[in-house]
Structures are given as structure tokens and as C-alpha cells.
Amino acid sequence: MRNVLPVLTVLCGILVIWYAAAVWMNATWVHDQAERAGVTVTWAEVIPETMAQERPLLPPPHQVAAELWQGITGQAVTSKRSLVYHGYVTFKGTMMGFGLGILTGVLLAMAIVRYRVVEMSVMPWAVISQTIPIVALAPMIIVVSSQMGLTGRDIPKAIIAAYLSFFPVLVSMVKGLRSPDQMQLDLLRTYGAGEWATFVKLRLPASMPYFFASLKVAVAASLVGTIVGELPTGAIEGLGARMLIGSQFGEPLIMWSALFAAAILAGLLIVGVGAVERMVRLRMGVPE
Amino acid sequence: MKRLLTGAFLAALATGAQAEDVTLQLKWVTQAQFAGYYVAQAKGFYEEEGLNVTILPGGPDIAPTQVIAGGGADVVIDWMPSALAAREKGLALVNIAQPFASSGMMLTCLAETGITTPADFADKTLGVWFFGNEYPFLSWMSQLGLATDGSAGGVTVLKQGFNVDPLLQKQAACISTMTYNEYWQVIDAGITPDQLVTFKYQDMGVATLEDGLYVMEDRLADPAFQETMVKFVRASMKGWKYAEANTDEAAMIVLENDQTGAQTEEHQKRMMSEVAKLTAGSDGALDVAAAEKTVATLLAGGSDPVITAAPTGAWTSIITDKALAN
């Protein structure tokens, strides 16, 4: 709670800067138009003009807020014009990619912890895979997966999202599965526990804090992947597609509102993952 | 991997068995440029022919030629230069119908840059679309003798994004526009037509054929596929003629099919009325003279021609002959 005041102060500061920048950036257009029309304008006339342009260079906050509000509440949530609908499409893609990423990350981590050869041959490539810009691969992923009979855009989108989100899970899970110390492992051995029992009873529970710590990073990465997948690669619906259409038709308000909708979605996802984490921790009896 | 490949194989079998399913890959996002097909679907023209047509919208990273090469579509919409270039790369595409009679592409310049004739392009920055759409521009420039590699006396080429910002922000002296789309975005942005100078490719004598229907050559040998395409072209042209006659209704049909929900009625209605002007002269049959002129334009590409030899068998009238017979 003690953060509320500072955060609000900073937010106010951002708003002030934003308004000032909007006036400054949008004024050029007003001046140009006035020049083309052959009239001179004073600043008193320019400022209101910069606040309500149809295609502003930088829309002032209230215009974005109004467009966002209109996009969310202006129509039924199932309408194609609703940001809620497109947010849901993006959310679905994010979740599919997130799930796939978790699965890949956890399975790879298990193989790595169990087999030294997997660790030595795969781990360096996992690191390199993250240095390959996903946007370069995205069109290729779509082509190759459609060649494999995976038509539709959902699966390629999920693969792109998973490509970004599996890595944080992998790294944390490897750390987590290795976190039990020798004493604990020895104790399990005295109980006569086999490899599988050690895994289920000791390694897996011990890795949980690491796992959840990685989820917040992974879900954010998954959202970025989904939007990248929707943006230049056959965007049909979703927030990324709206950004593209907004850009193509020179409608900055559509772009900005999609951007802020994506920000809200990111916030909700992180809060959601945090809530699940707390629930699991309580169930497992981990002290706060 | 194996299951996936088997899946692909089965999917390929399935499309072969049910010949009446047709998948159409558009060149770009859902908009009135493709109104004829959406109208044919909404008005049941495809259904009357016994076809079940799926229309796949395109996007910035979707090359129709690649989609059809991968078996993702039965028929694609593409521009002839791009299709011919793909043909030279070994992808045997054949034009079976040409709903767009004339070219809608132009170069739109700000009058304040002092450009009045194409000769004034020298040392200016020009915005061009790439992704297969750059071929007509490159041919034109090489006919004008203007280098496009950034050397002195030539033109500086800018890969413009999907909108008209480079012109509005004065980053380019001229940008590529379509009569039915981007030109009006410039006007909407508050610039009046007398502040603009436009060069239509059609008027400059360097027009190339735009939106045509292309299929793979090997499949065209199959009489059943031919029959399906005859039905498809017939119904599509019916859709186009309906759209031409009822532009507002056609625009609304397009809007209903726009899954992004970001398109506006105003844009689409205007686009539809402009597109109608381009399709007006065509009954679907390819004008061979226009196709040969496209080839000539592309071959005239100087040191860096788009295609190196005149193609053979790149278009056929067997579909339109049958489709227009009755």
C-alpha cells in the first residue's frame, strides 16, 4: 500500500509529459494545414486543435482512453468490433503458447536433469535459440506448419509464443530440479526410494518455487510471441491484427487502443499467474 | 514428425476426393478489393454451383504463391508480375481468369516537391511496396533509366509500410498508392487533390495486370479440377458483376467478413466504387494483349529484368471459355 502514492505521482508525471508531447508533436500538422490554407494560427488556436485530431501523430491520453472505453463497452463483447473479443483471441493464443511452452520447458528440464548427454548437447542450443529473433522465424514457422497439414493460424501462433516462453521455464526448472541437496537425496535413498519416487516426492516439490517464479516471465513472453504472430504473419483477428489494420489504414487511435488493451491483458495475465501461485503455495503449505 | 506428415498426406487426399471444396487465398487482408468473392459467397452464387468455398485472407507475410505451392489453397489471387516471377523460379502457376481489367496502381507525389514529370524523380525518395509488388515499379524505373540502387542521379527507394505516412511526414517525395485505397487515405489526411501529382501506371504505359486467379499447372490437367474451376470462375464473375452494380451492398458484405472489425464503412464503400472501375472492363477472360504487354514491360527491365524470358503457358483460356460459354 505504501507504494500507492509514489506510483500515482509517477503516473501523473507521465500524463503531464504525454500531454506536452502531444501538443508539441501534433502542432506541426496544424501549422502545415494552416500554411496550406494560407492562414496564420496562434498557439491559443493550435492547442485545442492538437487535442482532437482524427489522425494525431501522438493521440493525447483522453483520446486513447475514450477509444479504449468505446472499444471495450461500445458493443457486445462477442462483436468483431469489440476489443474484448480480440483480447480474448489473443488471450487464447497466449494460453495455448504458454501451455505448450510450459510442457516443452518442463519435459526438456526433466530430460536434462536425468541425462547428461541431453544437457550437454541440447542446452547450448536452447540458449542460442533465444538469440534468434523470433520475428525472423515467424513466417517460416507458418509456412512449414501449414505444409505439415496444420492449417489455420492458431497452431503456428502458439508455436511462436511457445518458442519465446519455454526458455525461462526450462532454465528455472533445471535449477529447481537440482535444488535438493545431497543430504536430502541421501535420506530418500535410505528410505529405499527409486529414481521415480525421488523425482515425485523430492525433486518436483522442491522445484515448485522456481517454477512459479519463471511463469510470470514466461506468460509475458508468450503474449509478446502471440502478438508478433498476429502482427505480420497473416493477421486476421486478435490485438496484433488490429494494430496492423490501424497502421495500414492510418488510424492511430485503433493502434493505440489495441496497444493499451494488450497492456491491460498483460497486467491481468501476470496478476492471474500470481494468484495461481499463491493458491498452490497455500495448498502445499509453504509459509509466505 | 511422422504423424504430422501423414496428416498432411491425408489432408491432401481429402481435398482431392471432395473436389467441390475450393480454398481461395487472397493477396491481402479482407477488403473491397476482393468484394466479388465475398459477394459470390454471401449471395450463394458458389452454393448454386455446388461449391463449398473457403476464403483465406492474406497479410503482410503471406505470399499467395507460397501458400499454393504448399498446398494450402486451390486457387490464389496474385498480380501477374509476381506470378510470372514465381513461374521462373519453378512454381508453375497458370492464370485462369483476370477479373481486373486495368491497373489501379499509381505513384502519388506532393506537388511542393516540384515533381511534374517522371523525369523529375531523379534524386528523390520514392516509396514502394515490396513483397512481390515491387516488380512493376522496378520495370518502370529501369525504362526511365533511373537507377534504384541508391547511386547518384537515380532514385532513393524506400520500402513503405502499409500506410501513407511517409508522404504525410514528408519522408518521401512520392509513394505508391492504389486508386481504390491509399490515394484516399492521403485525401482523408487533409491534403487536397491539387496539392498532389499522380502518375498512373496505366497512363504511363507501364501497367501490369493486377488481381488475377492462378492455379497450379499440374492440377489443371485433371478434368475434375477443371470442371470445379469453371464453376468457381463463373460464380466469382457473377459475384463481381453484382458487386459492380451494387457497390454499397458489396462493401457491407465485405465489412461483415472482416474479422478484425477495424475496417470502416466509409473506407470500404469508397474502395468498392473505385474497384468497380477496374473490374468494369472484364468478363473474367484474360485479355491476351494486356498479358503480353505485361510480359513486355517486365522484360524491359534493363540490366535487372524481373523475368529473363517470355513465359510459355503462363495463362490459359480453357476455364473462362467454358465458364463464359453458357
Add this chain to the structure above:
Amino acid sequence: MSDKPAHWTMETFATIQTMKFVAGAGVGVAAVAFADPGLAGILGFWVIACIINVWVVRFLGDFSHWLAPVLFGATVLLVWEMVVAVYAISPVILPAPSAIAAKIATSLPILWTDFAQTVLKGAIPGFLIGASAAFVTAILIDRSPFLQRGLLPIGNFVAALPIVGLAPILVMWFGFDWQSKAAVVVVMVFFPILVNLVAGLQASERMQADLMATWGASYWQALWKLRLPAAMPFFFNGLKIASTLALIGAIVAEFFGSPVYGMGFRISTEVGRLGLDMVWATIAVAALAGSALYGLITLIERGVTFWHPSQRH
């Protein structure tokens, strides 16, 4: 597995595991061979390669640290080559690695121009500007806990946002040349670095800070001698995350307008021209550039934070 006799060594156990694996894989390959001989060949090759790798790791000791990943990479490339050949995949869908290598060899000048435009002019300057800005901001707000408490949650939130979406807007603002690419990179890397550095500056232990105070160290002395060094592992963590983002940002921005060279331009244009070998060649360069950037930061980190437990081997 729990029924294994206790006197078995790990080694025997592993060998038996390998034999089981080989036997199982052999049966599987034989079964597939009836349905699809090509696939069987590929699978058989894969199994053999895996076994070789297992032996390399077991018997070659230190040598295997770099041999194992190289073998794995080579295996993947060979399998790719075989899949393309066996299934006669069209080069406009997926070119074979050999075709891509040939393309790289013949188009080095183009690849270099693209690399210079996107990485040297776009990503690296943007990365340096963004990192410096984050560094300065972190120091500036360091003296104001109020600002820190305000900025940190917001910074954390922004660091999780899909900033890529800003690319079309920044291209509109800064023009189509490298300036807009650098701007996208600056915005993308700023927050992850800032958040990590601010967290790092708070990481020095209370006791060490007290010690500094008893020695009468000024704020700047304490910052320079204790807190900045202590923050370095965090700072470098931020830099590593940002190095990947920098390349993504520079390439995405080129989708929305660019000169007629650059890696993003090449990828989006060549896909349209069905020049898939060129697309993959550019991807290879991007991977190389990304790995080199990451490697460079890791090297510098080793030099700067040699004292940190994570660097001790």
C-alpha cells in the same frame, strides 16, 4: 527401475539403458521401414547419431563440452537435409541446409549490407543508448526512495508489455531509416535494464552498507565501491535479456518501412519473391549476430563480476 541390484554401478546401469534404447529403437525403425523406408532411414540415422553422442559424452570427458553440442547441431542439419531430399520438399517451402549454405556463400556482400544496416546501425546504437539511459536513470532515482517506489512497479509492468507494438508508431515518428529502428530498440531495452539495475542497487547487504558508513564513506564512495559492483550481476542479467530484444526490435521495425536493405527488409521481401534460401540465410546471420552479442556480454560480465559466486568454477 527401483528393482535394480544395489551392487550395480551407475556405468553398468547406463550401458544397459543404452542397450534397451537401441533395441527398442531398432524394433521401431524396422516397423516403420515397412510403411515408409525413407522415414526409417531418417529415424535410423537419428538413433545412430544419438548413440554416438551418448558415447562422446561418456568417454571423451572435457572434450565433449563442445563436441556434444556440435554433433547435435550437425545431426539436426543432416536430418533436415534428409527430410527435404526424401520427401522432395519444394525449395519454395523449405530449402535444404546445403542450398542455404550455398546461398550464404554467394551473397556475402548483400548479407553484410543488411547486417550493417540492422545490427550495426539499428540494434547496437539503440542498445547502447537504451542501456546508458537506463543506467543514468537508475543512478538519478537512486537517491529518491519515493521515485524508486513509484517507478519500480511501473517499470516492472512496462518491461512485461509487448513493446513491439510500438514499432509502427515509432517508424511513423522517426522516419524509415535506421533512426526509427534504434528508437524501437531503445524503448524495448530500457525498462528491463532499469528494473534489473534498480533491484541490483538494493542488493548490497545491510552489514556491508553499515561497514561503509562506519568508515565514513560518502554516498558516492559507497555507491562506487560497494553498491554498483554489487549490482553488476543484476545489471548484466538485464543486458543479456535486452540483447535479444534489441535484435527483435530492429527487425520488426523494418517491417513497417525501411530502405531497400536490412535484415527485416530482406526477410519480408524474399518471402514474397519465394527466395526462401535467402530468408534462411538471413535467419542464420541473425542467429549468429544474436549469439555473438550474447557471448560478448557474457565475456564482459566475466571480467567485471569475477568475484561473484556464479562466476567461480
